[in-house]
Amino acid sequence: MAENIQTNLINLEEKLNEIDSQINKFKQISSDEGIKLNEVVEILERKKLQLLDELDAWQKTLIARHKDRPLASDYINSVFTGFTALCGDRHIMDDHAIISGMAYLEGRPVVVVAQDKGRTTEEKVLRNFGMPHPEGYRKAMRVMKFAEKFNRPIITFIDTPGAYPGIEAEERGQALAIAENLRDMSQLAVPVLAVVLGEGGSGGALALSVADRILMLKYSIYSVISPEGCASILFRDAGKAPLAAAALKLTADDLYKFKIIDQIINEPSGGAHRDPKSTIENVKAALISNLDELCKKDKNELVKGRYKKFREMGVFCSFES
Amino acid sequence: MGWFSKLLVPDREKSKVPQGLWEKCPGCQRVIYKKDLEKNLWVCAQCGYHFKISARDRINSIVEPGSFVELFSDVGSLDPLEFVDTEKYCERYKKSRDKSKMNDACITGSAMIGKNKAALGVMDFYFMGGSMGSALGEKITLITEYATQNRLPLIIVSTSGGARMQEGIFSLMQMAKTSAALAVHAKAGLMFISVLVDPTTGGVTASYSMLGDIIIAEPNALICFAGPRVIEQTIRQKLPEGFQRSEFLLKHGIIDMVVPRAEMHDKLMFILDFINSNQRTDE
Numbered sequence: 386m387a388e389n390i391q392t393n394l395i396n397l398e399e400k401l402n403e404i405d406s407q408i409n410k411f412k413q414i415s416s417d418e419g420i421k422l423n424e425v426v427e428i429l430e431r432k433k434l435q436l437l438d439e440l441d442a443w444q445k446t447l448i449a450r451h452k453d454r455p456l457a458s459d460y461i462n463s464v465f466t467g468f469t470a471l472c473g474d475r476h477i478m479d480d481h482a483i484i485s486g487m488a489y490l491e492g493r494p495v496v497v498v499a500q501d502k503g504r505t506t507e508e509k510v511l512r513n514f515g516m517p518h519p520e521g522y523r524k525a526m527r528v529m530k531f532a533e534k535f536n537r538p539i540i541t542f543i544d545t546p547g548a549y550p551g552i553e554a555e556e557r558g559q560a561l562a563i564a565e566n567l568r569d570m571s572q573l574a575v576p577v578l579a580v581v582l583g584e585g586g587s588g589g590a591l592a593l594s595v596a597d598r599i600l601m602l603k604y605s606i607y608s609v610i611s612p613e614g615c616a617s618i619l620f621r622d623a624g625k626a627p628l629a630a631a632a633l634k635l636t637a638d639d640l641y642k643f644k645i646i647d648q649i650i651n652e653p654s655g656g657a658h659r660d661p662k663s664t665i666e667n668v669k670a671a672l673i674s675n676l677d678e679l680c681k682k683d684k685n686e687l688v689k690g691r692y693k694k695f696r697e698m699g700v701f702c703s704f705e706s
Numbered sequence: 707m708g709w710f711s712k713l714l715v716p717d718r719e720k721s722k723v724p725q726g727l728w729e730k731c732p733g734c735q736r737v738i739y740k741k742d743l744e745k746n747l748w749v750c751a752q753c754g755y756h757f758k759i760s761a762r763d764r765i766n767s768i769v770e771p772g773s774f775v776e777l778f779s780d781v782g783s784l785d786p787l788e789f790v791d792t793e794k795y796c797e798r799y800k801k802s803r804d805k806s807k808m809n810d811a812c813i814t815g816s817a818m819i820g821k822n823k824a825a826l827g828v829m830d831f832y833f834m835g836g837s838m839g840s841a842l843g844e845k846i847t848l849i850t851e852y853a854t855q856n857r858l859p860l861i862i863v864s865t866s867g868g869a870r871m872q873e874g875i876f877s878l879m880q881m882a883k884t885s886a887a888l889a890v891h892a893k894a895g896l897m898f899i900s901v902l903v904d905p906t907t908g909g910v911t912a913s914y915s916m917l918g919d920i921i922i923a924e925p926n927a928l929i930c931f932a933g934p935r936v937i938e939q940t941i942r943q944k945l946p947e948g949f950q951r952s953e954f955l956l957k958h959g960i961i962d963m964v965v966p967r968a969e970m971h972d973k974l975m976f977i978l979d980f981i982n983s984n985q986r987t988d989e
């Protein structure tokens with residue numbers, strides 16, 4: 386079953402590649418032979434868009450987790466200059482699932498806190514596949530308080546399957562660490578901007594996302610539980626993940642409609658991995674425009690606004706008694 | 707968060723003894739006369755096993771008789787995702803509502819404990835496994851804001867299987883909403899006592915439940931972020947005895963105290979007296 390689910394995306398990528406190569410071929414013929422083939426190219430482009438329009442929640446989930454999708458470290462290296470890491474929670478260890486530090490965004494001093502899954506096998510192990518321990522969340526909060534003290538805006542990058550479910554993580558208060566971040570981020574007196582890059586996995590993602598603005602890349606996801614987890618509990622079959630993905634309404638489009646997020650950052654057709662450079666440019670532009678707006682607000686306005694933003698989240702009714 | 711299918715079966719339904727005059731204790735397997743259990747606040751006199759109890763029974767066990775005033779009882783759930791799994795969420799919710807005569811998985815209000823007035827939120831595991839959706843998050847937030855506005859200490863008794871998955875992202879956001887409300891309550895210098903009973907898991911643990919100035923647990927309650935089954939599947943090894951139970955959390959410095967149900971009222975009263983009075987007059 387899992388294999389079927391994976392081939393879903395491979396088929397799509399093959400189709401996209403095929404159309405792309407056809408487009409290139411026609412463009413080549415057109416320029417070589419001096420024949421106008423614009424119409425053919427247009428038809429193919431339209432076909433491609435149609436294919437992408439039809440992407441379902443599960444395909445988007447697979448793109449969000451794609452092995453070649455740009456990671457937080459890619460954005461850190463390309464969007465900012467002078468990145469200087471700040472390490473450790475000052476108590477137990479430096480959790481490498483979280484990268485944090487000082488950087489410049491086109492000259493603006495900012496503090497970056499990011500989740501990174503790692504690309505090579507060694508990196509993945511080092512970064513625990515992007516699943517922080519409590520120390521990761523405590524490191525993040527320590528660095529965010531550093532930002533507050535020195536009046537620097539905070540940018541967080543979200544990309545995690547979730548907080549790590551392990552013995553030591555529980556012993557050292559995983560739930561406590563997440564809860565404290567939720568509470569303390571709500572009171573930070575500097576601008577906080579969160580960007581979901583890939584996977585926004587539940588409480589482990591939320592713990593870095595109590596922000597003034599929440600942005601999502603077009604093919605990223607943000608969910609209370611993974612489609613697989615939801616499928617095995619509610620649908621009683623982990624193979625029904627595609628069904629659960631649709632039911633959970635976890636795509637950027639869904640969350641924008643629900644007014645949970647503020648902006649969708651565009652990705653090249655088929656996903657960021659097909660053209661990382663343009664995605665990175667899009668992210669950079671979105672960071673700059675949002676940050677410049679947020680930096681105009683005073684501290685009280687920011688904290689009050691953030692409270693109001695989250696206070697209004699939820700859909701419920703009133704039963705007359 | 708939310709992997710609570712096993713937990714969803716209440717003890718009383720799990721036991722083989724038919725509903726009636728007798729109840730089988732899951733702790734020691736003894737069959738106990740129900741009237742005796744009730745008198746003993748649903749704690750086994752032999753082995754100390756704490757049965758799950760409804761929010762109403764819980765409130766009666768910790769506040770002064772007749773002092774509870776319910777607030778925000780009208781708040782109920784909607785189905786913004788139009789979620790369907792093996793059953794429509796809206797139908798599942800309606801069934802729970804009809805059965806429990808509650809609008810969602812917690813009761814909020816104010817009450818006296820000894821001579822102290824407190825704001826109170828008490829969760830109910832029998833209502834969809836105490837899962838947190840928008841309505842529950844709203845009620846916890848409302849009672850927290852009520853406590854802040856009226857300068858009252860706040861007590862929340864948590865029991866939950868985690869997030870209400872059927873409400874998707876909205877249920878996740880309740881973690882941030884409730885925690886932000888508690889930040890304001892704390893900033894006002896007010897006390898929050900978090901009481902954890904079996905089981906408290908997932909998104910509820912990873913938000914307001916862990917934010918108490920004082921955190922109290924009933925004996926042997928399962929209290930965790932990730933459930934034991936999820937951890938076993940991830941690390942592929944057996945978990946140590948007593949892992950994620952109240953006493954384990956006490957040992958690891960996560961909670962302040964383990965208090966049996968029969969002593970909960972007096973312990974809460976002691977804490978509230980302690981913060982409300984500058985001098986003890988009774989000795």
Ligand SMILES: [Zn+2]
Pocket residue numbers: 731732733734735736750751752753754755
């Ligand atoms: Zn017993």
